[in-house]
Amino acid sequence: MNKYYTITELTREFGVSTRTLRFYEDEGLVQPERRGRTRLFRQADRRLIQEILRGRRIGFTIAEIREIIQVYKDPPGEEGQLKLLMKRVDEKRNELRQKRKDIEETLNELDNVEEACLTRLAEIGVST
Amino acid sequence: MNKYYTITELTREFGVSTRTLRFYEDEGLVQPERRGRTRLFRQADRRLIQEILRGRRIGFTIAEIREIIQVYKDPPGEEGQLKLLMKRVDEKRNELRQKRKDIEETLNELDNVEEACLTRLAEIGVST
DNA sequence: AGCGGCTTTTACGTAAAAGTCAATTTTTCT
DNA sequence: AGAAAAATTGACTTTTACGTAAAAGCCGCT
Numbered sequence: 266m267n268k269y270y271t272i273t274e275l276t277r278e279f280g281v282s283t284r285t286l287r288f289y290e291d292e293g294l295v296q297p298e299r300r301g302r303t304r305l306f307r308q309a310d311r312r313l314i315q316e317i318l319r320g321r322r323i324g325f326t327i328a329e330i331r332e333i334i335q336v337y338k339d340p341p342g343e344e345g346q347l348k349l350l351m352k353r354v355d356e357k358r359n360e361l362r363q364k365r366k367d368i369e370e371t372l373n374e375l376d377n378v379e380e381a382c383l384t385r386l387a388e389i390g391v392s393t
Numbered sequence: 394m395n396k397y398y399t400i401t402e403l404t405r406e407f408g409v410s411t412r413t414l415r416f417y418e419d420e421g422l423v424q425p426e427r428r429g430r431t432r433l434f435r436q437a438d439r440r441l442i443q444e445i446l447r448g449r450r451i452g453f454t455i456a457e458i459r460e461i462i463q464v465y466k467d468p469p470g471e472e473g474q475l476k477l478l479m480k481r482v483d484e485k486r487n488e489l490r491q492k493r494k495d496i497e498e499t500l501n502e503l504d505n506v507e508e509a510c511l512t513r514l515a516e517i518g519v520s521t
Numbered sequence: 522a523g524c525g526g527c528t529t530t531t532a533c534g535t536a537a538a539a540g541t542c543a544a545t546t547t548t549t550c551t
Numbered sequence: 552a553g554a555a556a557a558a559t560t561g562a563c564t565t566t567t568a569c570g571t572a573a574a575a576g577c578c579g580c581t
Contacts, residue, residue, distance in 0.1 A: 272557095272558075273557075273558085282539080282540075283558075283559090284541085285539065287560090288538070301547070302547070302558075302559060319498065321538095322491065323452075324451075326537070326538090336506065340513070342513065344519055350506070350510055354503050354506050358500060358503050361496050362500070363450065364451055365496050367447045368451055371489060372486060372490070372493075378464065378482050379482050381468065382478055382479045383479075385470065386472065386475055386476075391472055400527090401527070401528085410569080412568095412569060413570095429577070430528075430529055430577085431528060431577080432529090449568095454566095455567075455568075456567095
């Protein structure tokens with residue numbers, strides 16, 4: 266059946282504005298089809314948007330996200346390009362591992378904060 | 394001995410600019426002492442900066458970081474405030490868990506990209 | 522006293538990623 | 552067909568987190 270999605274269906278699903286999706290199109294991240302001037306998003310576009318938003322959540326810039334999409338769309342074939350790409354991939358991975366560590370540590374801290382809150386509440390004599 | 398750090402010592406240690414550290418002071422995140430007009434950072438300031446930068450890496454805004462610092466500096470004592478804080482902590486934790494999941498997934502994808510690169514290189518006949 | 526180097530303050534600038542608004546279309550419903 | 556609802560476009564604005572440039576102060580050294 267190959268369903269089409271309207272822009273507002275997707276904004277509702279992902280909790281973003283139409284402006285945002287149009288912005289992503291302007292930036293060349295997605296290329297929905299058109300019927301007249303209306304955008305028609307396919308499954309592929311929808312999945313792409315999921316990936317874009319995931320990238321956004323972990324702090325990738327639009328440029329970085331576009332780069333990643335590019336690599337999937339047409340992977341480099343030449344040795345120099347491939348090695349460069351691998352280097353960039355390795356850097357990104359290190360960055361993400363650091364970020365993951367930062368998150369673990371912060372999660373632990375937040376656990377402590379919660380503990381402290383519970384303790385304090387108990388002191389005041391509030392049963393949780 | 395209670396050593397003081399100059400602003401440039403810290404910029405070198407953490408790889409940030411003096412502008413950044415002054416900005417954090419303007420935003421009320423750190424309060425180094427002064428000798429004349431010169432800032433003198435203590436160990437406590439230094440550790441605080443570490444935490445600020447960690448927060449920054451995982452995408453916290455200055456306002457959020459300030460809020461966290463505030464909670465440490467003077468924790469709420471009243472029931473309503475405590476419960477509110479716990480709610481905010483819980484939200485933050487969920488957000489961070491999502492982010493961690495996003496990172497895991499992206500790390501896996503990057504592994505695949507690397508694999509693909511190696512395969513392609515082997516195809517071209519390059520020994521890695 | 523002069524120099525180099527670091528520091529300060531003030532003030533304006535900027536890039537990224539949208540948000541907002543107004544003026545048109547276009548589509549949908551009856 | 553005609554009104555209402557939804558979508559598009561373009562221009563302008565906003566927010567965050569600093570960057571940058573100018574003009575000057577302080578400090579140790581020679």
